[in-house]
Amino acid sequence: MKRYLINHNCVYNEARNEIKNTDNALTIKMTAMRARCLSFIIEHAADGIIDKQKLTSALWGERGQFVSDANLTQLLYLIRKDLRTMGISDFFVTIPRMGIRVNQQIAVDVLPDEKLRKRYGIWKVVIITAFALSLMSLYAVFDMLRSTPHN
Numbered sequence: 001m002k003r004y005l006i007n008h009n010c011v012y013n014e015a016r017n018e019i020k021n022t023d024n025a026l027t028i029k030m031t032a033m034r035a036r037c038l039s040f041i042i043e044h045a046a047d048g049i050i051d052k053q054k055l056t057s058a059l060w061g062e063r064g065q066f067v068s069d070a071n072l073t074q075l076l077y078l079i080r081k082d083l084r085t086m087g088i089s090d091f092f093v094t095i096p097r098m099g100i101r102v103n104q105q106i107a108v109d110v111l112p113d114e115k116l117r118k119r120y121g122i123w124k125v126v127i128i129t130a131f132a133l134s135l136m137s138l139y140a141v142f143d144m145l146r147s148t149p150h151n
Contacts, residue, residue, distance in 0.1 A: 001013075001014040001015035002014050002039075002110055002111075003015075003110070003111040003113075004042055004108055004109065004110060004111065005107075005108070005109045005111055006019075006042075006083075006086075006088060006091070006106065006107070006108050007086075007087070007088045007091075007106050007107060007108075008107055009021060009022050009023050009087070010022065010083075010086045010087070010088060011111065012038065012042070014035060014039050016029075017029060017030045017031070017032060017034075017035035018030060018035075019082060019083070019086055021086050021087065023087075026085070026086065028082050028085060028086065030079075030082060033059065033075065034075060034078055034079055034082070036058075036059055037055070037059055037075055037076070037079060038079055040055060040058050040059065041055075041079075041092060041100065041102060042102075042108055045102035045104075045108065048101060049095050049098055049099050049100070049101050050099045050100050050101070050102075051098065051099045052069075052072065052097075052098065052099040052100075053099075054099070055072065055099060055100070056072055059072075059075075076092075076094070076100065079091075080092075088106065090103050090106075091103055091106055
């Protein structure tokens, strides 16, 4: 599961199905279907126009042929509403009878994996702690040598 930084200030976390604004800590928990749809849109943004049928098939699978356009329209409306709440307007536009196109002027970046970041974060603490203990030990040794009388 990936995390994306949208518009330089919103983190979309696929694993948690949530969007969080880094400026004001506002968080929106999305339904699983909305999150899957947003993930698909982000992953296929470079395709230009994301075909409506391709999107429907990706979300509903074989049942996609029985899903009405109204279902997809409502889903896209709710995603737009969530993004607008986060301060992101016009993330994607509807191309009538074709599909949607992502606004290329809104930056979307993949963020590093949290597990890797946490793992390296722990190692930083361990290394800094070991370094600090080494310095304190050296200071103690030098202090002992300095205070010991020389014959």
